[in-house]
Amino acid sequence: MSDNKPTLSPQEIVDRAEAHPAAVPFLWLGSHKTQRNFIYIPLAGMIIFSVLGFVFPPKYPTLWEYGLSYAAIGFFSYSFVVLAAHPLFKMLSRPENYYGEDGEELELEGDVDNGEGSDA
DSSP states (O other), X not given: OOOOOOOOOHHHHHHHHHSOTTXXXXXXXXXXXHHHHTXXXXXXXXXXXXXXXXXXXXXXXXTTSSTTXXXXXXXXXXHHHXXXXXXXXXXXXXXTTTTOOTTOOOOOTTTOOOSOXXXX
């Protein structure tokens, strides 16, 4: 009987040892082959559903279900998101020290004893 168990590279062994136990079954998603070829999954889905849209057209198509209207809607929506990113960043961003620095103690005026003591 032959052992057809997959062999792990030293890097894969280290990755498995350092990973959370719940993440181990999903480590295959980090391989370069998976990352390079992942684009084919949405591409196949797009082709399949485009063909299904022609084979089974809607009974009562709406205004936006003609011609290249989905492409136009997608283009304008994506353009809006890209163009809105900079103003949203400016509006929502905070300075680096907004939450304070690590190790910095909060000092409230009058409530902190700074060690000088009083001579009263």
